[in-house]
Amino acid sequence: xxxxxxxxxxxxCKSGTSVKIECRSLDFQATTMFWYRQFPKQSLMLxxxxxxxSKATYEQxxxxxxxxxxxxxxxxxxxxxxxxxxxxxxxYICSAPPGxxxxxxxxxxxxRLTVL
Amino acid sequence: GNSVTQMEGxxxxxxxAFLTINCTYTATGYPSLFWYVQYxxxxxxxxxxxxxxxxxxxxxxxxxxxxxxxxxxxxxKGSVQVSDSAVYFxxxxxxxxxxKLIFGQGTTLQVKP
Numbered sequence: 638x639x640x641x642x643x644x645x646x647x648x649x650c651k652s653g654t655s656v657k658i659e660c661r662s663l664d665f666q667a668t669t670m671f672w673y674r675q676f677p678k679q680s681l682m683l684x685x686x687x688x689x690x691s692k693a694t695y696e697q698x699x700x701x702x703x704x705x706x707x708x709x710x711x712x713x714x715x716x717x718x719x720x721x722x723x724x725x726x727x728x729y730i731c732s733a734p735p736g737x738x739x740x741x742x743x744x745x746x747x748x749r750l751t752v753l
Numbered sequence: 754g755n756s757v758t759q760m761e762g763x764x765x766x767x768x769x770a771f772l773t774i775n776c777t778y779t780a781t782g783y784p785s786l787f788w789y790v791q792y793x794x795x796x797x798x799x800x801x802x803x804x805x806x807x808x809x810x811x812x813x814x815x816x817x818x819x820x821x822x823x824x825x826x827x828x829x830k831g832s833v834q835v836s837d838s839a840v841y842f843x844x845x846x847x848x849x850x851x852x853k854l855i856f857g858q859g860t861t862l863q864v865k866p
Contacts, residue, residue: 641796669852680858681797681842686851730796738852744789744797 639665639735643745650721651753658716658748660687660731666711667733671742672704675728686738687714687731721752755780759843759857766833766864774828774860776817776843784845786810786819786826787854791840800828800841838864 640663650656660670668689673681685706686694693706703725705717714733718725728749732742760775778786788800788810801810806821815830826843843857 671852671854678859678861681854681856683853683855686853732797732854734852739850740852741799741802742852742854746794746796 639663639733639743641731641733641743641745643729643731643748645748646746647749647751649751649753652722653720655717655719656721656750658718658729658731658750660714660716660733660745662712662733662735662743665733665735667714667735668711669738670708670714670731670733672706672714672716673730673732675730675747677728681730684716718750721750723752726750726752755784755845755847755855757843757845757855757857759841759860761858761860763861763863766862768835768864768866769832770864772828772830772833772837772862774841774843774862776826776828776857778824778826778843778845780824780845780847782848784847786817787844787846788815788817788826788828789842789844789856791842791859793839797842833862833864835864835866838862 644659670687672684687708689708695701708714730747732744734740734742756779785804787802789797790800801812803810803819809818840859844854
């Protein structure tokens, strides 16, 4: 199947700093990528849809100025957590569907963010 | 809005036991239904899916049938192995073309030898 990578796999930062997480589709192009947040022992919550060539679409209740998404190319989307605080600590997961948003999504391994 | 509810875990079974993980959903229209599995330290992988009522998805000995009358998509396996220990997520994708997945809360399965 298609491969999606994330970098870094884990990051620890100080409160008030910004952190960038990358999501790459390694062997296919993705015009759409999805960003999820997973709390311990809880479900994945869709945060936003990343669209190549246009603005991201955020889910209700997600602060777009807090979680900046940039779909830089057909193989790369980045999520920047700005002015991070301890409550932003979580597991962030991206996914990408080859060939369009209606197709099967392939998931990255996730990034563990810890804000001190 | 659309939602998915899974049975709470963890579920602990002995090897070769029968597995059922319940999943029910609420959705308008005709959603597609999925089971994903997350092995320790790995990303989510699609386990099986069903796109219309009465469809049965199957893979690696796991099965689930799309029951519209009971709005359910229960996951079953006749004989689990230690290697099946993982977190299982039920999910749906609505009939609109956004591609968005709505996940259940996940069920941890532990299989003991």
